[in-house]
Every structure is written in C-alpha cells, then in structure tokens.
Amino acid sequence: xxxxxxxxxxxxxxxxxxxxxxxxxxxxxxxxxxxxxxxxxxxxxxxxxxxxxxxxxxxxxxxxxxxxxxxxxxxxxxxxxxxxxxxxxxxxxxxxxxxxxx
Amino acid sequence: xxxxxxxxxxxxxxxxxxxxxxxxxxxxxxxxxxxxxxxxxxxxxxxxxxxxxxxxxxxxxxxxxxxxxxxxxxxxxxxxxxxxxxxxxxxxxxxxxxxxxxxxxxxxxxxxxxxxxxxxxxxxxxxxxxxxxxxxxxxxxxxxxxxxxxxxxxxxxxxxxxxxxxxxxxxxxxxxxxxxxxxxxxxx
Numbered sequence: 001x002x003x004x005x006x007x008x009x010x011x012x013x014x015x016x017x018x019x020x021x022x023x024x025x026x027x028x029x030x031x032x033x034x035x036x037x038x039x040x041x042x043x044x045x046x047x048x049x050x051x052x053x054x055x056x057x058x059x060x061x062x063x064x065x066x067x068x069x070x071x072x073x074x075x076x077x078x079x080x081x082x083x084x085x086x087x088x089x090x091x092x093x094x095x096x097x098x099x100x101x102x
Numbered sequence: 103x104x105x106x107x108x109x110x111x112x113x114x115x116x117x118x119x120x121x122x123x124x125x126x127x128x129x130x131x132x133x134x135x136x137x138x139x140x141x142x143x144x145x146x147x148x149x150x151x152x153x154x155x156x157x158x159x160x161x162x163x164x165x166x167x168x169x170x171x172x173x174x175x176x177x178x179x180x181x182x183x184x185x186x187x188x189x190x191x192x193x194x195x196x197x198x199x200x201x202x203x204x205x206x207x208x209x210x211x212x213x214x215x216x217x218x219x220x221x222x223x224x225x226x227x228x229x230x231x232x233x234x235x236x237x238x239x240x241x242x243x244x245x246x247x248x249x250x251x252x253x254x255x256x257x258x259x260x261x262x263x264x265x266x267x268x269x270x271x272x273x274x275x276x277x278x279x280x281x282x283x284x285x286x287x288x289x290x
Binding site: 003004007008009010012013014015016017018019020021022023025026027029031032034035036038039042045046047049050052053055056057058059061062064065066068069070071072073074075076077079080081082083084086092 | 105113121123124129132133136139140147150151152154155158159162167170171175177178194197201204205208220221223233234238242245249256257259260261262263264266
C-alpha cells in the first residue's frame with residue numbers, strides 16, 4: 001500500500017483519461033471540448049513518464065515531450081479555427097456546427 | 103512513505119480539478135481548474151524524476167497554452183449558456199465499452215511486458231536535463247526539428263486564421279448573392 005508502483009500511476013492515468021473521455025462525450029461547448037482534449041493528452045503523459053521511470057528508459061519522456069509540442073500546436077490552430085467560426089456564426093455550440101452536414 | 107503521501111495527495115487534487123473542469127457550466131471556472139490540474143500533473147513528473155518534463159509542463163502548459171486559452175476566451179460570449187443535451191445513446195454506450203476495454207488493456211500491459219529491456223537506459227550520476235538533452239539531440243534530432251517546424255506552421259496558421267476578415271459568410275449566402283459578390287469583386 002505504501003509502496004507506489006507502476007500500477008498506481010497507470011490507474012491514475014486511466015481515471016484521468018476516463019474523466020477526459022466523459023468530457024469529450026458530454027460537453028456541447030466547443031471550448032470545453034478543447035479542455036477535455038487537453039485532459040486526455042495529460043493523462044497519456046502521466047502514463048509515459050511513469051513507464052519511463054519504472055523501466056529506466058528515457059524514451060517515454062521523449063514521447064511526453066513531443067505530446068506537449070503537439071498539444072501546443074493543436075491549441076494554436078484550433079483556437080484560430082474557433083475564432084473564425086465564432087465570427088461567422090456568433091456561437092460555439094457544437095450542435096450548431098452543421099455546415100458540413102451532407 | 104513521503105512518496106506515497108505525495109502521490110495520493112496530488113492524485114486526489116488532480117482528479118478533483120479535472121472533474122471540476124468537465125462538470126462545471128462556467129467556462130472561466132473550467133479554465134482555472136484546468137490550469138490548476140496541469141500544475142498538479144507536473145508534481146507527478148517531479149516525483150518520477152523527470153525534472154525537465156515537469157518544468158516544460160509548467161512553462162508550456164500553464165504558461166503558454168492556458169494564456170492562449172484565456173486570450174481566446176475573450177473573443178467568445180461565454181456567459182451565455184450553451185444548451186447541454188444528451189446525444190446519441192448508442193455512441194455513449196459504444197465509447198464506454200471502448201473505455202472499459204482500454205482499462206483492461208492498461209491493467210494487462212505490465213503483466214505481459216515483464217522482460218522489457220531499456221533501449222536508452224538512464225545514465226548514472228548525470229542530471230535528468232542532461233540525459234534528456236543527450237538523447238534529444240542524438241537519437242531524436244530529426245523528430246525534434248520536425249516538431250519545431252510544425253510549431254512554426256501552427257503559429258503562422260493561427261495568426262492567419264484569427265486575423266482574417268470575416269464580415270461575409272459564403273456558406274450562409276444563396277447562389278444569387280455569391281454571384282453578385284463575385285461580379286462586384288471583378289468590377290472593383
């Protein structure tokens with residue numbers, strides 16, 4: 001119980017990933033959907049760092065580093081698109097996003 | 103002992119903060135809770151000995167990404183409530199099943215990977231930042247440079263998108279109006 005092992009971190013990562021998944025499924029506000037995506041990426045980063053520590057391998061930390069870089073560029077492009085969408089429709093409701101519906 | 107206390111404390115705080123993020127109806131509370139959760143995530147990196155990653159987490163996530171989100175929130179009318187109604191039941195059931203399978207896979211992963219050997223083992227007597235630097239600029243140099251170019255492209259794309267004039271929307275116009283718009287553009 002007092003010894004923190006790899007399983008503890010994997011359980012924590014799973015819980016955080018589940019919270020993010022619930023956010024992605026349930027929210028209709030596009031900005032909060034972005035927040036939920038950030039939670040998903042952070043949950044994966046915790047798993048990467050924990051595996052990197054317990055197997056004594058630095059590749060996990062490298063991947064977490066690249067995940068952070070990906071997340072930063074995702075925010076830059078996503079927020080630009082969101083601003084364009086808001087300027088056109090004055091709403092960030094996911095249900096109003098029907099322009100590409102067939 | 104100390105490690106266990108720190109782990110449980112920060113696990114509780116992180117889960118609470120991220121739970122607030124996905125359940126609150128106020129976008130500003132969600133942003134603040136998310137920023138706090140990001141800082142608590144960096145605590146796990148420090149506990150795990152990944153000092154460089156923890157510093158990057160604080161600088162990039164809570165410094166840059168959260169500032170960008172706060173800046174973006176100024177454009178939106180977040181005080182107006184977005185209607186939250188339940189979507190398709192089948193999609194939720196399907197995604198929940200997928201999440202359950204994911205949990206099983208994650209629990210099974212340490213059992214099936216008993217005889218893993220480290221590809222880039224940690225170097226003794228060297229700080230974490232130095233180790234990361236050694237690997238980043240030898241084995242992972244090309245992905246590192248590609249990530250740099252990707253960030254540059256994303257930055258330019260963000261500026262171009264956000265700075266665009268959006269006074270007319272072609273998707274909301276009918277064909278006659280678009281034709282008229284094109285004619286005036288040709289004449290002027």
